[in-house]
Structures are given as structure tokens and as C-alpha cells.
Amino acid sequence: MHLLVTNCNTTAAMTEEIAAGARAAAGPGTTVTGLTPAWGPESAEGWLDSYLSAAAVLDTLRQYEGGCDAVVMAGFGEHGREGARELLGVPVVDITEAAAHLACLIGRRYAVITTLDRTRGQIEDSLHAAGVLANCAAVIGTGLGVLELGDPERTLEAFVQAAERAKEAGAEVLVLGCAGMTGLQRAVGDKLGLPVVDGVAAAVKLAESLVSLGLTTSKAGGYADPLPKRRQWGPPEQ
Amino acid sequence: MHLLVTNCNTTAAMTEEIAAGARAAAGPGTTVTGLTPAWGPESAEGWLDSYLSAAAVLDTLRQYEGGCDAVVMAGFGEHGREGARELLGVPVVDITEAAAHLACLIGRRYAVITTLDRTRGQIEDSLHAAGVLANCAAVIGTGLGVLELGDPERTLEAFVQAAERAKEAGAEVLVLGCAGMTGLQRAVGDKLGLPVVDGVAAAVKLAESLVSLGLTTSKAGGYADPLPKRRQWGPPEQ
Amino acid sequence: MHLLVTNCNTTAAMTEEIAAGARAAAGPGTTVTGLTPAWGPESAEGWLDSYLSAAAVLDTLRQYEGGCDAVVMAGFGEHGREGARELLGVPVVDITEAAAHLACLIGRRYAVITTLDRTRGQIEDSLHAAGVLANCAAVIGTGLGVLELGDPERTLEAFVQAAERAKEAGAEVLVLGCAGMTGLQRAVGDKLGLPVVDGVAAAVKLAESLVSLGLTTSKAGGYADPLPKRRQWGPPEQ
């Protein structure tokens, strides 16, 4: 099985990290290709970035010629998911929803710990549209930017503080709300005695699950193939 | 007062129609500039189109040098609204939410009549995020594509049929769910004895209202200015 | 255009203040008449006052002979709105809903800061019925009574404290939850760096918007004209 994992930003190092996380989660017969969009923001932190990212990722997907059995979209709370479901015949799983789906199975309430507070609204909307917001006790920001996650100690400390607030809000499970946080999973969990779900790993397992059951996106409604028409992807060359 | 009205697609004729509708609604001291994105889909009918449109409209707005007092985004159910609120210091009003806001004031329940069924999900999500979905009795598709709206008789007939279903669902007010439907407003309303709200006109009045009250987007939360970073708008030239 | 602005209580000085606020917000061609109900409570602070106020305001409206193009009902969270929509052919806008409608356009979540805690329930119910409760992060009382708002320093201080709690609850926009608070708008906003919406001003703009678009209350459902019947407005004379 071949999974395509799309980063939501243009930072190739982050694509690598994400792909490594995906490979660690993937089953024995699964190969993973990380895809960095050719354009878009260097990191996605807010609505503007997210919409730019969505178009760039969709453009990258539509031009990808390698074929795949499923796509994992690795932008936490980022847009584009439903467009990819229209565009492709293979299943599409977004890491936001994926983490929430698994979190619901192992606790009555979960919380998302993310980077900047400003991204909370997008995450809430994404979980709502995916149908898994009901058992979310809180979406909590650490105040750290995506590109600041490099300092592991500071990141861990900020996470643990946010996780304490999550527990007070009733969360029994934590979701790491950023694709680049994969490394934190074990450290945070050990410190807090709570299971911690990483979206990339969750999405890989869900994508494998759909593929192995022969399930793919319904084309009988909102995710029907895009209508043929003229579309200009990016500004005209001058 | 100068309003910028952004079409969500690249069809300049539709921009003209929208701008004409906006001018008809605008107050005496208001000038209206219609803006056609330089790239994107020729019509927005589905998630893929919507995400492509969002990026193209945001790119167009960020490069617009004319200045304005407020922006009206004329894509019914299309994405991008929150990104424009981050990007700009002036108020941003989307025609989807605008129509719903006014509809709530003149009836207990409203319904949206739109083009293709496939766009219903986007409209529901857009109304939900805007906080005005609660009194929406139904979002109903006519089965007509955006570019088929040219035939007025067929369009009117399809609308009246959809409107009957809306009344059965409890709607007391109708919202025209497409920027290019402005002409239908009076015809449908007369035929059905229900008020019909056009999103472009509604958004113009709400934008004028905000400007005249000195209100603009809060920058104290999710709509803070975008963080400075590298962003590549469109594919690199080859 | 002629707007009728109804105070919800019998305190004429408050009617004047409200009418002044309405005039400050109104467009150049709009005249404003303030209307003090001939009976009712001297201030509306609770359910009993609110129901008494509703009947008195409706009685005043039904006897008003001056004609008007729209009605603004200036009681925050007070009852009567839907009765006025039945009674009249012109649009009716209540300051509670109006403030919320505009607040939704400039922030993802808003909060209402009101007078006494006891009025919170009415405000929540009014926003719910109007279809705009979804994005309300909190309704917060300052502990000040309507007639205590005269002391500007104490009022400002109480508001700023309440506003801090609103921000913690996620509000990005504040709504002044009392008709007599209009003066506070700028002071609070400056102090907090948040946009502050005044209901009277918001309602004036929304009423003007509806009138200029030729929209008025749907008579095709719950707001149909009242049935003709015997109604005794107030106790029989003895």
C-alpha cells in the first residue's frame, strides 16, 4: 500500500519529519511518500496561511503523477480536506480528524493542545465539520509558533502546562495539535499519565484501515468529482 | 465611502453583475469597485473550486493598491472570509453571512436556495462558522449550475420549486444562495409572498453600517494580522 | 427615512439619551423619534419588568399615529420584539439582536456586558430566539443597576472588570448590554483594545439597511398580522 502524506507548508524539513512519523506508524506493507507543496506558506499559522496552503496542497495533489492508495493530509486544523475528497478517487484522511477519532475511542473527553492561540478557531471548525467536536473538552494553545517547536525543553514545558488546563477542563486524552509535534507524544504522556494521540500516526492507521476494507470517499453527494471547467492555479505568468 | 467587492471567480461578466447589484444597494456616498481575481476557477461550485478561489481572492486583495473602507466578498458559501479578516484592517463582510443576518431580522426561520446540491455543505459550514445557522430551516439546491443561471425562465421555475420546499421546511424568508442571482429577487418574492434577501445587497449595507459606526475586525484574537513569513502565492515560474 | 425608537421604560431622560445615540448613528436622511411608553416600569431589570415593558411598548406602538419606516426597540434583552413584528408592517429591529449581528461580523466570539446578573437569562433567551447565540462566549453582569449607570467612573471600572472576564472566556468583541450605556463605548474600547458594539447604533444601521433594501417582516408565518379580536390594554377604569 502506498500512502501519500502532504505537508501543509513549504518547509521540506518538516515534510521529512512528518514522513518519518508516518513511516513509524505504518504497517509492514505500507510505503510512505512525503509531499511538499511547491508553493504556499513556510508554516501555517492562521486563516490566511491555511487558505493559501489549501490551494497549494490541492495543486500539488492534482499534479502528482505517482499514484497512491490513500492520502494523509498533515496540517492540523488546515483547510483543503474536502477539496481533496472531490479531487481524488482514493481515501483522504486529515490528521485533525484522525487524532480526534482515535481519541474518542480511549476516553470520554479529549483535548487538543496546539501551538498559537490564534489557530484554535480553525481547529474547532475542522473538528466540527468532521463530526467529532462533541467530545472535545477544549482546544488549548501553548503560545509557541510552529517554527519554535525546535527547542524540546521549552516545548515540553509549555505542553505540560497546557495539558494541566486540559485535565481541569475534563480531558482524559490529549491530542497533539500540530504535525511537527510527533516527538512529544511519549514525553508528555509519561509526565501526565494520559494517553497522547499524534495526528499523523492516527491518520496513517485510518487510511490503511479504509484501504484494506475497500472503502473510499462517497461520490454520491458533496464530494462528487469536480466539474470540468477552466481553473487557473496561481497567477498568470507575466 | 469606498467598497471593494470581490468576485470569487474569474468570470469578469459576473463581477460586473455583482458590482451593479452592489451599486444598486449602496448608499449615496458609497462608491463600489468590483474586483475579479487574476486566477482561480471560472465559477465556484464545490470544495475544490472554493479553496482555489479563497487563495486567489486573498492574493488579489493583498496586492490591491487602491485602498478601501470595507470589503464585500461575493462568493456564496465560498472560503476565504477569515483570511481576509486577518489580512486587512478594514471590515470584511461575506455575502453568505450577510444575507443570513438580515434574514434573521425579518422572519423566525429562513432558507437558502442555491445552485447545485453539492454546495450545500459549504454553505452550512459557512453559516455555522459565522454564528447564524441556528435559524436556518434548510439549504436547498435547484440543480442549476452557476453558469446556467443565464436562462431566466428556467432559473425562475427551478427557484420557485425549491422555494416551495423551503416553505414546507418552515422558512418564512428566502436567501438567494448565489452571487449571480440578484435579478431573481423580486420575481421570486412576488410569486411566493415571501421576502427574498440578496447577499450582495445585504453585505453592502452591513459593510456600510460597520464603516459608519467606526467598527472593524477585532485584532485581539484569531483575526490578528498574519505573522510575517515567507509565503509563495502560486507555483514558481519555470 | 423616519425611525421610531422605543425606550423600554418610562424614564423620559433615558429615552432622550437613547434617541441621541440613535441620531448620532443615523444616516443623513434619517430622522429619529424617541418614544417613551405611557406606562410600564421606570427601568427594566428582570422578567417581571420585561413582560410589563413589552405590553406597554406594544400598546404605545399600536397607538402611535405618526407613521414610520422602521422601529428600533431599545431594551436590551427585553421582551416584545416578536409582538411588534406581528403588529407592524415596517421592519422591527431590537438592540439585543442588532448588537450581536454586527459583533459576529468583526470577531469570532463576542460577549455581552450587562448591568445586573439577574438579566443574563433574558439576554441569553433573546439572543437564542434571534438566532445569534452560537458565537456568544459569555453574558456577564457588572452588578450595577440601570439607574446606577449615572456615575461614569464607577461604571467604567465595573465594565472593564467584566470585560477582562469576557476576554478570558474567549470574546474578541464586546457588546454593551444596556441601552443607557452608549457613552461607554469608546472609553471601554480604548482601555481594552477590543471593538465595542452599542446596540442602539447597531439597530439604527440595520433598520436603515432593511428599509433601503425594501425588506420587511415576513407575514407568511409566525409574524402574520394579529387576528382581529377584543383586547383590553390595561385594567378597566373603575
Added chain:
Amino acid sequence: MHLLVTNCNTTAAMTEEIAAGARAAAGPGTTVTGLTPAWGPESAEGWLDSYLSAAAVLDTLRQYEGGCDAVVMAGFGEHGREGARELLGVPVVDITEAAAHLACLIGRRYAVITTLDRTRGQIEDSLHAAGVLANCAAVIGTGLGVLELGDPERTLEAFVQAAERAKEAGAEVLVLGCAGMTGLQRAVGDKLGLPVVDGVAAAVKLAESLVSLGLTTSKAGGYADPLPKRRQWGPPEQ
């Protein structure tokens, strides 16, 4: 125990009918006094009537000198309930909520069958505020006015038709949505094989329950006693 049962309109014959229904439901030690408001509408069918009724009923209650152990408010979907809770030290039970409370105990979903369609909104809002809307499958109008309920055959037929729609909507229990419908209870129930709850009877039992348990309205929040102030109940004499 002495129960005061307030009619919501000025039609004394209807007060008698309601009081008779209340007496039939009351326990052996309970006496029932029917109270007709001295002013208000001759029947309550819509928002205007409802707000007028609310003030008139509250005025009647505040002037009632007979004392009582609890009050039953017999207007289905009419306003005033929360005002009476502020005004009085004894428990107040409204027939709308009462019927819903008992209906929830004997079926998973209930429906309300009422008179005119135009009153549906008020009923929904009343059930929502009372906290018992969640299991309501539908509120359905028969198209009959309050004062048309005199023709038993026509009324029964209209009810049975509405009840069929209620069953299709998932209702397992019916609520008679009008104080004057008490006689229908057995007839409709027999015809449909569904339990039918009458609000007057339900409210009598709930009022008796509260009194016998020593429970009454909490004064620690929104239902605290009304603040002392000038209130003019009805127009000044001329």
C-alpha cells in the same frame, strides 16, 4: 392545599373549563381557584396576544389577595412564567413545561399538537427556556383557532390528522397544546393508541408535588424578588 390557576385570556368560560380540568386532576386535599385576568386578549394566539396576556396575568397575580400554595399558569406557550417566579414566593408551574416534563417520563420522544401554526414558535421557545425541548419531535398546528375548539367533531378530526404527522416524526407521546383542549385527551388517545398528556392536569400534579416536598422557586439567581421601583400597570387614566 390551595392552587391558583390563571387563565391567559379574559374569557371567563374558558377559565371555568380550565379550573374544572384542574379540579379533576387535583388530589383530595387540594382546592382550586380559577383566575381570569381583568384585562388582556380574549384569546391568546400569537406573540402580541402573549405579551399582553403576560402583563395582564402578572398584574392580576400581584393584586390577588387570597393567598395560595402554588400557581398554575394555564396558557400554552404564553409568556409570563418567569415573571411570576420573581413575583411570588410560592412555586409556579406553567402548563407548557408541565406537559413536556410528564411526557418525557413515558416516551422517548413527544410531540405537541396545538391550534394555529402561528403559535408554534412561542411553544418551541417556551419549551427551550424550560429545558425540555430536547426530546420534542415536533410542534404541529391543527389550523384551528382557540375559540373554534367548541366544535368537538371537527376538533377531534383535526387533531387526529395532526397526530398522524406527529407519529411519523417519531413521537411516542402527544401533548395537547392548548388549555381548552382538555376534553380531547381520552378521545385522541383511544383513537391513536398513544398516551396523551394534558398540560393543566400535569401542572396541577407538579405543583402539588413541589408543595408537598417543600420546594419553591430559588431566589438565589434570576428569579430573585423584583426590585422595588415605580411600575405603572396599564395606561394612566385620562
Added chain:
Amino acid sequence: MHLLVTNCNTTAAMTEEIAAGARAAAGPGTTVTGLTPAWGPESAEGWLDSYLSAAAVLDTLRQYEGGCDAVVMAGFGEHGREGARELLGVPVVDITEAAAHLACLIGRRYAVITTLDRTRGQIEDSLHAAGVLANCAAVIGTGLGVLELGDPERTLEAFVQAAERAKEAGAEVLVLGCAGMTGLQRAVGDKLGLPVVDGVAAAVKLAESLVSLGLTTSKAGGYADPLPKRRQWGPPEQ
């Protein structure tokens, strides 16, 4: 009238206490029989206990030969209620829902104070299914186990602390969330100035109400009589 009151656990002393509470609440013509399940947990504190309890209580009910006019199920937040509604022709009232129904009548928001935090989820689910969760401000645990309630001073103190949190969450009425807490009602209420509802007493009054009105469980839907089939109640003897 004969009420059967089922304890949810096998501790006969608790059955006695519950039956005493029920008798104190019952009307003059009502006799109360307490029923201890022949098997199950000695106290119900969590999901496992609750499901075990549900089967044991249903087994006990189905084998009970004494006849009765209604059943009160005295396990706060415990399962089984809907099964008893299928099984029996007489009304079934659970103390969880009963307390909430009465609490809604005497305050705008109520809170449940229960024993261990771990039972909060069950209580929320039970109130949700019963249709009365909407006005619940909070379900709060005291940290005391069911069998620790014997120490009255410690229990009272723990309750008063929890009640303070309930008031901050907006509760105007408290519900005692455990069948064995009946004694606390007056003590907590006096200390806090809030009405306190005991579920056993509430359920007795609601059961009496249904019986005296001739209302019983609808058999026209989900609570139809169980289908005849082989059912093995408990492990086969060896």
C-alpha cells in the same frame, strides 16, 4: 397506590434508607415497597457496576410477583430505566430524571452534586437521554464514595464545597446525586440558601402524578413490550 422502589445495589440497609425517604415523600394513600436486587454490586460507582446493576434490577423486577402501580428506580445515573419501561405496563420513574424535572421548575439552571467524579459521565448521559440535560449547569463530584456517606459531618462539608462550585457555574438549584444522600437535603439547603432536590422524593411524586392521571409508558415505539425469546438471566448453574 402501591409504589415499588428498587435499590440499584445489594446493600439492604440502603434499600431501607431509600424506602424510608420514599415513604416520607409519598402521599397518604401510597404504600411503598423497597426492593433489593438479589444480585449485583454492593454499591454502584461506575459503568461496570451500573451495567451489572441494570441487569440485576431488571431480573428482580421481572420476577417480582407483588404487583404495583408504578416503579421508582433509585440509582442515580444508573442504567436500566428504559429496559424497565419495556418490561412493565406501569409507569417507571428514575430518580436521576425526576430530580432534574423538578429542579427545572424552580430555577433557571440546576447542578447535580454527586459522589465520585467517575460517575459524572453516566449522570450526564442519563440526563441527556431523559431530555433534561439542557438546563444542567454542572455535574460535580464530592470525591466521597457511596459507602463513605455514613459520616455526616464530612459528607456535609464535602457537599457544601461542591455546592459553592455549582453556584459559580450558574446553578440556582441543587440536585443530590445519590440515593443515599436524602438526609443532607435540609442541611445543605439551609447552609446555602438554595433549594435542594432529592431524587427519591421527586420520583415518588412524579410516579404518583402519572398514576393518578392514568398515564403510563407509551408502547407505540421504543418501549414496546420485549419480544418473546430465550433469555438466560445469570450464568448457568454448574
Added chain:
Amino acid sequence: MHLLVTNCNTTAAMTEEIAAGARAAAGPGTTVTGLTPAWGPESAEGWLDSYLSAAAVLDTLRQYEGGCDAVVMAGFGEHGREGARELLGVPVVDITEAAAHLACLIGRRYAVITTLDRTRGQIEDSLHAAGVLANCAAVIGTGLGVLELGDPERTLEAFVQAAERAKEAGAEVLVLGCAGMTGLQRAVGDKLGLPVVDGVAAAVKLAESLVSLGLTTSKAGGYADPLPKRRQWGPPEQ
């Protein structure tokens, strides 16, 4: 990996069918053991059956000595899930929630097609508690009992009719709402052009996913290990 799959009823043939379905879905390294409860109902169709089944399944699980890596509970809409999460250290996945989780990934709205109408309430409650009810467009009964599913033609016809109603309600994906329906999946899907999710297969993949990611039930809240106490599983021997 060793999965334990518990049937909810005592019909061993159905356990075999379920285990076969589970094995067909399982990955190469997974072994599946089907477990028939030693007591309980021969089929679960309603609340009484469901509560009896829950206790029997929990009793069977607690006595199972074989060890396992995860448990799949194969009763659609049946109770017990949360009790198993308390009881066990390994992940527990119920087929109801599992089907919904996967369905949400491949369509905007899903519907459940189940056996008898009477089980709809349980399924709705189970999906609600699991946090995945939001995108469920409908739960529809075919009118067939669990043990009538043996006639494939009649079953297929009933399903296709129910599925048509599901599509009208907006469903884009179908869920087979009964453990014994596994065989229908392909037939129904082919006939309708909609993806069809089988709960047993879905639960197997989700259980494998959790195990392979090292995730298991959070013990930091409501699913903590059961408290040690006396519990009598089934009636005392006589």
C-alpha cells in the same frame, strides 16, 4: 496481535459469523477469537435485551483467561462498552462507534440502517455518547428482526428501501446497523452506488490501529479500574 470479539447474544452461530467477518477484515498478524456470552438474550433487540447483554458480556470478559491485545464488542447499539473500558487494560472498540468513525471519513453525512425500529433510540444514544452522532443524517429501521436476517433476498430488499430513505435524508455513506449483516455490504453498496461500512470490520481495523500505536483506554477519569467491592454476577444458586 490477538483480538477478542464478543457477540452480544448467546447464539453461537452468530458469533461464528461475526468472527468470520472479523477475520476477513483483520491484518495478516492478527488472530481473532469469538466469544459467546454464557448467558443473556439469544438476540438483542431492545433495551431489556441490551442491559441483560451488557452484564453477560462483561461477566464473560472478566472471566476470560486467554488474554488479548484488544476487544471488539459486536453488538450494534448495545450497552456495555464503557464498562469494558473500566474493566480492561486493553483497548475496547464497539462496532457502533467504529462504523460511524470510518463513515465520517468518507462522506459528509452517514445513515445507519438497522433491524427493528425499536432499536433506533439505543443506537442514537450510543453514537451520541461516543461523540460521533453529529454527522448522522438518520437511523432507519428495516422492520426485520435480528433472527430474520437469514433470508438474504428479503433482507436485501428491505435494506435497499431503507437506504433510499437514507439518501433522501442526506446520507452519502451507509452503516450496516447489525452485527449479523456483514454479508450485505457489497450487495447493498453495488445496488446504491454508496459506500457501505460494516461495523465489525471497522472495529477490527480501529482496534488494530490502537494496538499498533500503543494507545489504550485512559485510566485518568471515568474509565479508571473498577473499585474493589463485592459484586454478585447473576442470581445466587438455590
